[in-house]
Amino acid sequence: MRFSTLLKNPADWMQGTGPHSDVVMTSRIRLARNLRNWSFPGWSSERQRVDLMNEVRPVVATLPEMKDGFNEEYTNLTKTRKQVLVERHLVSREHAARSTGCAVVIDRKQSTSIMINEEDHFRMQGIRPGLDLRTAYEIVNRVDTELEAHLLYAFDQRLGYLTACPTNVGTGMRASVMLHLPALVLTEQIKQVMNAVSKIGLAVRGLYGEGTEALGNLFQVSNQHTLGETEAELINRIEGVAEHIVQAEVSARDKLLHESPTNLRDQVGRAYATLRFSHILNSKEALNHLSMLRLGADMDLVTGCDRGLVDMLLLAIQPAHLQLAAGRDLSPEDRDIRRAEITRRVLQSVPEPLNVSIDNDQSADPSAPSPDSDDE
Structure with missing residues (x-):
């Protein structure tokens, strides 16, 4: 698939559908994996990264889910094109900043992407619209299982999957939801909600992850650690927290509407x-x-x-x-x-906002008589 084709076919997660999609824009599962007997990318020479990329990229491209997808080395992508992939949440900012020895493979639906030689040898992600972490996990777990059948992962029976960063050791999984929370911001409840989320060990980040600002009232909530909990336990915990945040946002919207x-x-x-x-x-x-x-x-x-x-x-x-x-x-x-x-x-084809009173007590027309008017 060519880059132009990728742009012409918007992903289904961009369509504004899915469970609780009025508040939860996307659900994403990311897995970090490394190969045995290879140095982590940050410790590798350029030649080693190129050798690893050349060995694994054909394997990734032949997976059933990635057939006829977008498959490119970063040396063949301009800075602008790599940034487009960041803006579409298909690759990380850190990966886009790299070049030689790095590549990305994306399926045709843009629901699965595999970054080669990011912080780890593989960063695989599945993304779905709305609050649907389980489906996102099923997508990426299927790809992970197929890859593991062809490649020898760095795995320890006691610690789990070995990763470049200690916080990813274990399942190697990060589960995150992108939340649109304008009412909590307008009612000045957002700080209280996010503080509560942080206290239970979850991370709150901006639009493009760690170190970015929460522009457009968009917030990412994800787990901070991957050791000591199973994938199912992590997903259940994130989804439970997301449900509570959704309820808080809905209540805040109702408060704005009536107060x-x-x-x-x-x-x-x-x-x-x-x-x-x-x-x-x-x-x-x-x-x-x-x-x-x-x-x-x-x-x-x-x-x-x-x-x-x-x-x-x-x-x-x-x-x-x-x-x-x-x-x-x-x-x-x-x-x-x-x-x-x-x-x-x-x-230009979208009509202006309704010019009527929200509580429907009376018309917004200033010439309309008020309920207390003495006019007959």
Whole structure:
């Protein structure tokens, strides 16, 4: 599969569907694996990394799940194309920063990707829409089992899978969910919720993982350690926490709807107006406004706009996607202009937010009589 084909066929996890997809955007399982008798990538010479890549890449490409997928060495990918893969959450930022001796194989549905020579020899991930860690695990576990039948993994009977970083030893598994939590942010409950998550040993990160900001009210929650718990136990724990966060977000949305309806309408309306009519939009501003638009769509305040449309826009306005579409490198100023052009074009058919009172007590028309009016 060519890179252009990869872009033309959006993954199903980008469609805004799945369990609790109004709050949980994606569920992802990542496995770290290494080969016996080979040095970890960080301790290898360039020649060793190239040799390992050349040995394992054909094996990965012939797996049934990866047939006719995207399969490329990083030396053949431009910086922009690698960054596009990061923005699509198909490879890590750290892997994209590397070149010689690194490669990635991605299935046609973009639900499975295998990074070769990241921090470990393999970083395999399965990704699904909504809260569906079990299916994501089934996807990547099937690939892992098939690989293990052909390759000799570094495994210890007492410790489990051996990895470059001690925090990944054991199952080598990280389970994470991407959560959209605008109402918890607006009601100023987000810090309390995230502190509670951290206290039970889970990590809270931003849009692109460790060290990144939670732009667009998007938060990643994942396990921090992989030793001492089985895969099933880890998945159950993450899903249980995610369910509680979903309930908290839903309650916060209900609170906004009934206690601060005008403020909610204002937030959604301002976001729509900015996205619909701006001629310059930076990344942070666009992400935060798209977050409010997604909230408005989910709460039926914006008609003709589903979350799938917003989720696709969240990708299309990313810096590397903008530059790839333009066919050249863009200055930050040019990216801001193109970002605004795209949002104006995509949203031109979306009607403005409903101009009615949320509690339906009366019309938002200022000329309409109030319930206490003495007019006959």
